[in-house]
Amino acid sequence: MEFRKITWENFIPCIELQVTEEQKSYISSNQHALAEAYIAQDEGQDIITFAIYKDETLVGFIMMYYDDGSGNFDYSSYGIFKMMIDQRYQGQGYGKEVVAQAIAYFRTFPRGAAKVAELTYNPENAAAKKIYDSFGFVQTGKVLDSGEVHAELVL
Template sequence: MITLEKITWDNWEECIRLRVKDEQDDFIASNMYSLAQSYVALLNDELPPMTYAICEDSKVIGFVMMYHDTAEESDYSEESYGICRFMIDRKFQGKGYGKKAFAKVLELIRTFPQGNAVSVYLSYHPKNEVAQKLYASFGFVETGDISDGEVVARLAL
């Protein structure tokens, strides 16, 4: 069973050791970078980012990092959640874990853990066809915007 577990002293090093396939390296920041970013945000922002280890039973197989924006903070002038990192370790890709884990991520977002929202935003490298297909299968629609060279997609909640 797929679960999202808070990053703890027991699993943070496992999260850092997770890797995507070599051909995917340009598509996502390292988990070490993401956890460092999360730490800085925790110390400086009103709401901390939401970082989770993606687990299959007790085994860490992936990582996700999300955030909440008010309408004033958002680039899109609406209360929203953002998924800025989502990855499944190379050893677990192609086995359906990504789809199950992403469903869990959206399930969590729909509980509005840091406040109300009308949408979810994410972005992905334009050559990352696997990510595009996964996100589209959940109803994400490309907005036509490009952010830091990545395609932006939106899901209405």
């Protein structure tokens, strides 16, 4: 599993990746996520996006962030904002590999020190919950207006 920069060469294939019809209610399109990343970065947020490859095959997309804790939060954190594996490659353990790689990436503290890794997910998304629980993410009790639950992992 390898995280690669999104470039002109892989941009279109990346936005064409799709989740299953059932999963579309849990996650926005990659095109939408990249537009959000552009705006967030323009507003000074530290957004990290990668195309996900298994060997030489593009299998997914991840959007992460770093918050240094100087804003509205009590401590610094890395987070997974969006992660998806294309429907053609699901069920092969890639989602779990991606989370492991993201945690390993966070633990190198590439943008600065951080106390936790955090993420949110729809509580009805049993597959996501199972993956996050397996790495030790713990629900904090916070629930977003969207109904997504917040979970953290101490780095």
